[in-house]
Amino acid sequence: MDTLCECGGGLVDALNTKIYGNGTQTIVLSHGFGTDQTVWQYLVPFLAYYFKVVVFDLVFSPNVDPNLYDPKKYSSFDFYAQDLICILDQLSVKKSIYVGHSMSAMIGFKAAIRRPELFEHLVLLSGSPRYLNEKGYNGGFRRSDLNSIFKDMHQNFTGWVQSFAPRAISVNNITAIAKFERSLGRMQPEIALSVAKTVFLSDLRTVLPQVRVPSTIIQSEKDIIVPKSVAFYMKRKLGGRARVKILKTQGHFPQLTAYPLLSHVLKRVLCTSE
Known part of the structure; x- marks a missing residue:
């Protein structure tokens, strides 16, 4: 796993890492499936006023050389986490606030867990440790739902993108829908399917009690991908180290559709003593 760091500073460039602002504290923004670092475009100017902001593209992004994506290597979240650690090490970041959207929460x-000293606070936006329903746990999807998604992605990726994007956005925001549809549609279909299976079939519930870093879970009131109950499930498993903030909005992408509200919550969480 540590071989990823043998690239020296190469990973920073390969994943299109950018830095904004001159704050003394570093905040890292990590996007989710189907998007890239531009999903943070509305938040970066606000956050750069307070922090040094680091953004980058995950390895499956269409902005990244597709040869860097190894479906076997990235069949779990371990190498994604290693990429993140490598970027922080290569940038000489000793302590950071981390904001992870969707799969990047995990x-x-x-x-x-691996390098707790690198993180002073974790912000988990629309994240979930498990998407499949099980007895006593509502993840939001039945196995038949996921099988249908995977089948549609395989048979008609463009058609699936056009139907999935507005449902994920969930509000009548033409700009946000177009942005997500465009970024998702730019993914190579085989890479998109591989990543989707990794995300939707994952079960990281046992990981939660191992986290020792203070965390804030931010979730939309209604999200077809992640039920609100998942936020409170994560809080219970994280114990006293976590708190939950429910946004009075809909959809999986509040950073695109409700960014003034999200900015306000982030400011209260990170920039004050609340």
Whole structure:
């Protein structure tokens, strides 16, 4: 696993890492499936006023050389977490606030377990440790739902993107829908399917009690991908180290559709003593 760091500073460039602002504290923004670092475009100017902001593309992004994506290597969250750690090490970041959206929430957990000294606070936005329903646990999807998603992605990726994007956005925001549809549609279909299976079939519930870094879970009131109950499930498993903030909005992408509200919550969480 540590071989990824043998690239020296290469990973920083390969994943299109960018830094904004001149704050003394570093905040890292990590996007989710189907998007890239531009999903943070509305939040970066606000956060750069307070922090040094680090953004990058995950390895499956269409902005990254597709030869860097190894479906076997990235069949779990471990190498995604290792990429994150490598970037922080290569940038000489000793301590950071981490904001992970969707699958990147779990990437942050994995990285924080391995290198807790790198993180002073984890912000988990629309994240979930398990998407499949089980007895006593509502993850939001039945196995038949996921099988249908995987089948549609394989048979007609463009058609699936066009139907999935507005449902994930969930509000009548033409700009946000177009942005997500465009970024998701730019993924290579075979890479998109591989990543989707890794995400939707994962079960990281046993990881949660191992996290020792203080965390804030931020979730939309209604999200077809992650039920609100998942936020409170994670809080219970994280114990007293976590708190939950429910946004009075809908959809899986509040950083695109409700960024003034999200900015306000982030400011209260990170920039004050609340």
